[in-house]
Amino acid sequence: MEAPGSGWTSYPPLSLVNGKTGELIWILSVLLLGTSSILGAVNFGTTIIKMRMPGLKFTQMPLFCWSMLSASALVLISTPVLAGALILLSFDLMVGTNFFNPAGGGEPVVYQHMFWFYSHPAVYIMILPVFGMISEIIPVHARKPIFGYLAIAYSSLTISFLGLIVWAHHMFTSGTPSWLRMFFMVATMIIAVPTGIKVFSWVATLWGGKIQLNSAMLFALGFLSMFVIGGLSGVMVASVPFDIHVHDTYFIVAHLHYVLFGGSVFGLYAGIYHWFPKMTGRMMNEAWGKVHFVLTLVGFNLCFMPMHWLGLQGMPRRVAEYDPQFATVNLVCSVGSFLLAISTLPFLYNAIQSWIAGPKASDNPWNALGLEWQTSSPPPIENWHGEPPLIQDSYAYGSKPNRKSVTALRGSDLWKTPV
Ligand SMILES: [Cu+2]
Numbered sequence: 001m002e003a004p005g006s007g008w009t010s011y012p013p014l015s016l017v018n019g020k021t022g023e024l025i026w027i028l029s030v031l032l033l034g035t036s037s038i039l040g041a042v043n044f045g046t047t048i049i050k051m052r053m054p055g056l057k058f059t060q061m062p063l064f065c066w067s068m069l070s071a072s073a074l075v076l077i078s079t080p081v082l083a084g085a086l087i088l089l090s091f092d093l094m095v096g097t098n099f100f101n102p103a104g105g106g107e108p109v110v111y112q113h114m115f116w117f118y119s120h121p122a123v124y125i126m127i128l129p130v131f132g133m134i135s136e137i138i139p140v141h142a143r144k145p146i147f148g149y150l151a152i153a154y155s156s157l158t159i160s161f162l163g164l165i166v167w168a169h170h171m172f173t174s175g176t177p178s179w180l181r182m183f184f185m186v187a188t189m190i191i192a193v194p195t196g197i198k199v200f201s202w203v204a205t206l207w208g209g210k211i212q213l214n215s216a217m218l219f220a221l222g223f224l225s226m227f228v229i230g231g232l233s234g235v236m237v238a239s240v241p242f243d244i245h246v247h248d249t250y251f252i253v254a255h256l257h258y259v260l261f262g263g264s265v266f267g268l269y270a271g272i273y274h275w276f277p278k279m280t281g282r283m284m285n286e287a288w289g290k291v292h293f294v295l296t297l298v299g300f301n302l303c304f305m306p307m308h309w310l311g312l313q314g315m316p317r318r319v320a321e322y323d324p325q326f327a328t329v330n331l332v333c334s335v336g337s338f339l340l341a342i343s344t345l346p347f348l349y350n351a352i353q354s355w356i357a358g359p360k361a362s363d364n365p366w367n368a369l370g371l372e373w374q375t376s377s378p379p380p381i382e383n384w385h386g387e388p389p390l391i392q393d394s395y396a397y398g399s400k401p402n403r404k405s406v407t408a409l410r411g412s413d414l415w416k417t418p419v
Pocket residue numbers: 119120123166167169170
């Protein structure tokens with residue numbers, strides 16, 4: 001049995017010659033994972049469209065639901081295309097067809113198109129849910145209603161749509177004709193608009209708020225600042241001449257990690273600190289949370305920030321041995337990566353210890369307006385004890401809240417109460 005030997009992209013013709021058995025097992029496992037993603041997306045879409053609280057309009061939904069709806073649409077549209085590419089690749093491997101095999105007249109670049117039609121949106125599938133979580137977390141811990149609710153909701157849908165028409169920015173050096181590169185360059189840069197709308201709305205929500213610097217908020221602020229760096233380097237690599245210079249260098253490694261670690265992982269940590277009391281019925285330890293945040297922020301930047309410079313100087317990615325001139329900077333990156341690994345220890349200790357013996361959480365420890373905070377911590381099966389509360393619009397504009405009439409994140413006096 002041979003291990004697959006063609007990297008995470010599995011580009012042919014390399015994937016047709018390196019480790020065929022392992023390659024086929026890899027294809028089978030990705031197809032199974034893709035199937036599970038699609039079923040998950042169907043489930044989220046159906047729940048959001050058909051099973052909302054009685055009386056809850058689309059425009060009252062938590063912004064997390066808008067972002068999950070947008071991510072689910074991307075999964076449904078793009079995952080089948082990756083499955084198609086992998087099935088054709090498996091035919092080339094098993095029965096000797098030549099869809100992608102240049103030796104038999106096949107076209108390997110078609111595989112790249114199909115691969116990136118999924119794998120670009122995959123980034124949005126990983127970051128959109130986090131955008132939704134941040135839109136829930138920032139208002140609660142800044143004690144202010146979210147700024148620009150509709151703008152954030154619709155920008156999620158816009159990001160989904162634009163995410164589907166930019167895939168060939170990964171192929172600027174694959175012989176893509178200039179007129180086509182121009183289209184994908186401009187389309188990619190336009191994504192900065194809906195993303196910028198979100199960032200400005202989050203900053204406007206923070207502006208003048210009573211910001212509680214607890215672990216959830218610290219990670220949300222970490223997300224905001226690190227993700228903006230990843231977004232800016234994203235606009236840089238969208239530009240064809242710049243991309244040709246840094247293609248396959250450490251600049252791309254730096255960019256990816258600022259988006260998917262500085263963005264998604266920081267956001268996930270914020271989400272865990274925010275919803276841990278609701279999920280487990282216990283509070284996490286704030287001191288350990290802050291140690292975790294500082295170690296993560298320092299380790300992450302030490303590890304990935306210098307890679308921008310390495311890439312600009314021309315250090316290629318995916319090499320085991322590099323030019324000695326890059327040794328010192330790589331050492332800094334390695335120290336950062338160890339720090340980043342160590343940063344998970346206080347988090348794991350805190351999560352396990354708090355789950356077992358943390359102080360009991362009340363139903364609504366953050367004084368939040370979201371529906372999930374109106375039920376017990378943790379919620380019972382089917383979410384509510386007895387009758388679910390009725391959603392009333394009047395509550396959205398300042399009337400007194402009670403357990404029978406609540407709505408999603410809109411303005412109310414409740415926000416003025418610090419936690
Ligand atoms: Cu992309």
